[in-house]
Amino acid sequence: MRVSLGGVEVPLEAEALEPVEGGFRLLGKEVRVYSPFPARAFFRHGWQSWSLTAWVDLREAKRPLFPEARRPQADDPFLLGSSAWWGSGVGALKGSGDQVLLLGALGVGARVRGEEDLLLGRYADGEGEWFLAYGGEAEVFAAYSRLLPGRLPGRPPRVFCTWYSHYTGISEALLLALLEEIGDYPFEVFQVDDGWQRALGDWEANEKFPRGMAFLAEAIRRKGLRPGLWLAPFLVTADSPLYRKRPEWVLRDQEGRPLPAGFNWGKPLLALDAGKEEVVEFAVELLRKAMGWGYDYLKLDFLYAAALPGAEGERRYREALGRLRQVAEGAYLLFCGAPVLASLGLADGLRVGPDVAPYWDNEDRSHFLADPTGPGLKNALRASLHRLWLSENVHVDPDVAYFRTRFNLLRPEEMRLQEGLAHLTGFKATSDPPSWLLPEERARLLAFLSQEVPVRRLSPYRLQVGEEVLDYACVL
Ligand code: 9PG
Numbered sequence: 001m002r003v004s005l006g007g008v009e010v011p012l013e014a015e016a017l018e019p020v021e022g023g024f025r026l027l028g029k030e031v032r033v034y035s036p037f038p039a040r041a042f043f044r045h046g047w048q049s050w051s052l053t054a055w056v057d058l059r060e061a062k063r064p065l066f067p068e069a070r071r072p073q074a075d076d077p078f079l080l081g082s083s084a085w086w087g088s089g090v091g092a093l094k095g096s097g098d099q100v101l102l103l104g105a106l107g108v109g110a111r112v113r114g115e116e117d118l119l120l121g122r123y124a125d126g127e128g129e130w131f132l133a134y135g136g137e138a139e140v141f142a143a144y145s146r147l148l149p150g151r152l153p154g155r156p157p158r159v160f161c162t163w164y165s166h167y168t169g170i171s172e173a174l175l176l177a178l179l180e181e182i183g184d185y186p187f188e189v190f191q192v193d194d195g196w197q198r199a200l201g202d203w204e205a206n207e208k209f210p211r212g213m214a215f216l217a218e219a220i221r222r223k224g225l226r227p228g229l230w231l232a233p234f235l236v237t238a239d240s241p242l243y244r245k246r247p248e249w250v251l252r253d254q255e256g257r258p259l260p261a262g263f264n265w266g267k268p269l270l271a272l273d274a275g276k277e278e279v280v281e282f283a284v285e286l287l288r289k290a291m292g293w294g295y296d297y298l299k300l301d302f303l304y305a306a307a308l309p310g311a312e313g314e315r316r317y318r319e320a321l322g323r324l325r326q327v328a329e330g331a332y333l334l335f336c337g338a339p340v341l342a343s344l345g346l347a348d349g350l351r352v353g354p355d356v357a358p359y360w361d362n363e364d365r366s367h368f369l370a371d372p373t374g375p376g377l378k379n380a381l382r383a384s385l386h387r388l389w390l391s392e393n394v395h396v397d398p399d400v401a402y403f404r405t406r407f408n409l410l411r412p413e414e415m416r417l418q419e420g421l422a423h424l425t426g427f428k429a430t431s432d433p434p435s436w437l438l439p440e441e442r443a444r445l446l447a448f449l450s451q452e453v454p455v456r457r458l459s460p461y462r463l464q465v466g467e468e469v470l471d472y473a474c475v476l
Pocket of ligand 1: 050073074163193194230264301336337354355373374375
C-alpha cells in the first residue's frame with residue numbers, strides 16, 4: 001500500500017492503516033516504510049536512560065561497543081550487537097532537507113531499523129501499533145509524544161543530590177553537615193544517593209549511618225525538605241548476600257547461566273528476574289520499607305535489569321514497575337538507567353541521558369572503546385537534547401547542573417549548556433555543596449533555583465535562555 005503524507009507518496013507494508021492526528025496509525029508485528037527521499041541520517045533512539053540517542057550518519061560504519069561485558073548496561077544488547085542501525089521503539093530518517101520521516105511504536109517491546117531508503121519496525125513478540133509521520137522534526141516528535149502514555153505530577157522538583165560531589169563517600173555526619181549548608185537555598189528534595197546501603201540487595205543502612213535511615217529522613221524533614229533515597233531494586237552481584245540466599249531469583253539464559261547485566265563498582269552485575277512473583281514482592285517490600293523510613297522521593301536506578309535481555313523483557317518490566325507504581329502512589333518516582341518508552345505513564349521523573357561528570361568527555365571510553373554511555377557532560381547533553389520531546393509525558397531529568405569551579409575541569413560555557421537544559425525542562429538539580437562555591441557561584445546557584453528564566457527554542461539544537469543564546473552543535 002501507499003499513503004500520502006505531507007504531499008509525498010510513501011509506499012509501505014503493514015497489516016492495517018488508518019489516519020490519525022499528524023500522521024497514520026499502522027498495525028503489524030513487522031512494518032516497512034519506504035523513504036520518499038534518500039536518507040543521510042537516522043534518529044537512533046537508545047533503549048534506556050544512558051544509551052546513545054542522536055542522529056547518526058548512515059554512511060558511516062557502525063563501531064561495536066567494547067568490551068562486550070558492558071553492553072547490557074549500555075543499551076538493548078541486540079541494538080549493539082547488530083551491524084545494522086537499530087533504535088529502541090522509535091526511529092526517524094532525514095535527508096538533505098529539513099523534513100523527517102518518523103516511525104514510532106505505540107506499544108512496548110519494539111525496535112526500529114534505519115536504512116537509506118527504509119524504516120523497518122518490529123515488535124519482539126506479537127503484533128502492535130505504530131505511528132507514522134512526515135514533517136518538521138519538532139512537529140513529528142510532538143505528534144508521536146501525544147500518542148504515548150504520560151504522567152506529569154505538577155512541576156519538576158528542585159533537588160540536592162549527593163552523588164556528583166561525594167559519590168559513595170557519604171556518611172550520616174557528612175549529610176547532616178550538608179543539610180546545614182544548603183539551608184539557605186530553596187531546594188525541595190534532599191536525595192541520598194548510592195553509598196548508604198550495606199550491599200546491592202541488602203538495603204539496610206551501613207555502618208556509616210549509625211542511627212539508621214529513618215533518623216536521617218527525620219533530620220531532612222526537620223529542615224523543611226523532602227527526603228529522597230537511591231535504590232537499585234533489581235540488581236545484585238555474585239557476592240551479594242541476597243544472591244547467596246536466593247540464587248534462583250537471578251535472571252538466567254536458556255542454559256541456566258546468570259544473564260550478564262553489565263559491569264559497575266568493579267564487578268560484574270546480575271539482574272533479579274522481574275518475571276518472578278517473589279522478586280516483585282521483594283521490590284514492593286523494599287519500596288514500602290524506604291517509604292516507612294520517611295522517604296517519599298525514590299530514585300529507582302539500574303531499572304534496565306528488570307527488562308533484560310532487551311525489548312523482549314519490556315512487557316515483564318512494565319508489569320513489575322506497574323506494581324511498584326501502585327504501592328508508591330503518593331511518592332515521587334525518578335526512574336534512572338530505565339528503558340525509556342516502557343517507563344512512560346509510570347515514572348514521575350525520568351533520566352534521559354548518561355551521568356554528567358565534572359569534565360567534558362572521557363575520550364578513551366567514548367572514542368577508543370566506542371562507548372558513548374559513560375559519565376561526562378558531552379555524552380549527557382547529547383542524549384538529553386535528543387529526548388526533550390518527552391517533556392509532555394514525564395519530567396525530563398537531564399541530570400545535575402554544575403556551578404563550582406572547585407574539583408571541576410568544565411569550562412563555564414560548558415556548564416551553561418547543562419544549566420540551559422535544566423531551565424528548559426524545569427528539572428533543577430545540583431550536587432554542589434555551597435561551601436565549595438565562590439561567592440559569585442553561590443549567587444548563580446541561588447538564581448538558578450529561585451528564578452524562572454524564559455526559554456525559547458530557536459531551532460531543535462539552539463536555545464535562548466534569558467539573554468543568552470546557547471548553541472548545542474558541539475554535541476551533535
Ligand atoms: C550511583 C549512580 C548515580 C547516577 C546513576 C548511576 O554506564 N556506567 O558505567 C554507569 C555507571 C554509573 C552510573 C550510570 C552509568 O550511575 O546514573 O546518577 O545514582 O548510579 O551509583
